[in-house]
Amino acid sequence: MHVAILTNFCLPRGGGEKVAIESARGLAEAGLQVSLVHGVEGPADPMLDHPGIRRVGLGLADVWDRPAWRGALDGIWNRQAARRLRAALADLRPDCLHLHNWSRSLSPAVLPVLAGSRLPVAITLHDYFLVCPNGVYYRFDRAEPCGLDPLGARCLAAPCDPQSHAHKAVRVARSVALRAALARGFRDRPVDLVHVSEASRARLAAMLPSGAYRHHRIDNPVRVERRAPADPARGDAVVFVGRFTREKGADLVAQAAREAGLTALFVGDGPLAGDLAGMPGVEVLGWREPAAVEALVRARARAVVAPSRWLETGPLTVYEALACGIPAIASNRAGAAERIVPGGTGFVVPPEAHLLARVFHDLADDALVRRMGLAAHAHYWAVPTTLAAHAQASARLYAAMIARSAPAAATATAPSFQRSAV
Structure with missing residues (x-):
């Protein structure tokens, strides 16, 4: 064929x-x-x-x-x-x-x-x-x-x-x-x-x-090879991967992380890059190859966040986080939210900063984050969306x-x- x-x-x-x-x-x-x-x-x-x-x-x-x-x-x-x-x-x-x-x-x-x-x-x-x-x-x-x-x-x-x-x-x-x-x-x-x-x-x-x-x-x-799950309890940041725009909720991540006392790590680029880079508690990196993004997520992420304001059909970052054994937090407007078990493998929340901040506060619990990461890995690899x-x-x-x-x-x-x- x-x-x-x-x-x-x-x-x-x-x-x-x-x-x-x-x-x-x-x-x-x-x-x-x-x-x-x-x-x-x-x-x-x-x-x-x-x-x-x-x-x-x-x-x-x-x-x-x-x-x-x-x-x-x-x-x-x-x-x-x-x-x-x-x-x-x-x-x-x-x-x-x-x-x-x-x-x-x-x-x-x-x-x-x-x-x-x-x-x-x-x-x-x-x-x-x-x-x-x-x-x-x-x-x-x-x-x-x-x-x-x-x-x-x-x-x-x-x-x-x-x-x-x-x-x-x-x-x-x-x-x-x-x-x-x-x-x-x-x-x-x-x-x-x-x-x-x-x-x-x-x-x-x-x-x-x-x-x-x-x-x-x-x-x-999803281009993530099956490996041992990451340990998100060792991470120090919530991670946003993609284009930095308001419709994707990049500004919400920065605001909510500041309220929760967490570092917000941004990987990608977009019109909000300059504004984000000037905010306290924010690290902004440019685009990275998929392998480099995975390495960053495994090393730094307590959770990967995709708080879209628009009715996003995906996004892929949620699936990739789960495959690595990292809890995922998605907007209830994102299609990928259907792959998250709320409270089990991550959280599904409306795209509002104060609601996102509440969830970020929960991420301070190492035992919870580690348990959710293990569950995310097991849940994803039970029916993986591999190449x-x-x-x-x-x-x-x-x-x-x-x-x-x-x-x-x-x-x-x-x-x-x-x-x-x-």
């Missing part, structure tokens, strides 16, 4: 690309032929160095690096992306297609190409771009999750964009183009959507037209998609290119 995985970058610029790259590696190790098609050229993640992976760059620009007017146009509909992807797929001749991230280079213009191929198509929803213009279904003007009908009259009028009214207009235009491309291209067959948590699956399924999609749950892969488990689940989905599409492919009158044998 040959699967083409589509994403923006060949380096992990965020959780979505990280999953796409690791998924490619896991599938190749499972014996599948994998082509990773990425929009933007650049140095590749070492995870892609495998004989079963072919990497194909489309030579596109990151829309964030373009002049504002050009980035807006390419973000809404990048004709060059469509042309180059069509040519790449004609050369690759895969059996199925899996789209991960598209907003930074590929644009909705690639959807007619995927539909025209007559190949089975899966889309992993790492965010809410399929329904929401800003992608996170979050009101940045109110610092709270959105409750409006996407692209309804109140949505269009809401000043919810994190940057400006002009950016909101561009993103609305992109959402309209996306919906139209999906409706036209896949009107005769449902698209297979992959959700990474039950919470995001329930939310998104309710906002999408019934019958147009098949919904599946496949956990994101191999992720690849097996993905391969089963692809096989089912290909089997369902066989009759349709046989009767298609003018496919853009032919499929190779499975």
Whole structure:
């Protein structure tokens, strides 16, 4: 079986690309032929160095690096992306297609190409771009999750964009183009959507037209090898890993840690980096390789914290903490909260500083932290979301998609290119 995985970058610029790259590696190790098609050229993640992976760059620009007017146009509909992807797929001749991230280079213009191929198509929803213009279904003007009908009259009028009214207009235009491309291209067959948590699956399924999609749950892969559990009672900090933004709750961690008398250790980067670095009791580190992050967490963390204000589909850091034997603290708005046993392997709390501080106070109890760490390790490894488990689940989905599409492919009158044998 040959699967083409589509994403923006060949380096992990965020959780979505990280999953796409690791998924490619896991599938190749499972014996599948994998082509990773990425929009933007650049140095590749070492995870892609495998004989079963072919990497194909489309030579596109990151829309964030373009002049504002050009980035807006390419973000809404990048004709060059469509042309180059069509040519790449004609050369690759895969059996199925899996789209991960598209907003930074590929644009909705690639959807007619995927539909025209007559190949089975899966889309992993790492965010809410399929329904929401800003992608996170979050009101940045109110610092709270959105409750409006996407692209309804109140949505269009809401000043919810994190940057400006002009950016909101561009993103609305992109959402309209996306919906139209999906409706036209896949009107005769449902698209297979992959959700990474039950919470995001329930939310998104309710906002999408019934019958147009098949919904599946496949956990994101976790790149943590099974080792002896860490001892979080030896740690001296609560640890936040990721992008430092208000919607991810980075400021809440710093405030709550100060109230609880704990050190807050931040690994990553983002717009709040400068503010955090100037706060007492805060240590700010830049991005680190996964192995270095794991080493830091094992050595320093009493708990790993992900107090998202937005309805986050993941995040991966919760799973990685549990796999190491570190208690995890997640927002009750995060999809990953469903993997925490409250009071047993960590805590699930609303994203409010005073509530987070109460939990941080409990972390002063060495016996409690050690017990929760051992329970977290045992609970995670009882049903681990490893790279191999992720690849097996993905391969089963692809096989089912290909089997369902066989009759349709046989009767298609003018496919853009032919499929190779499975």
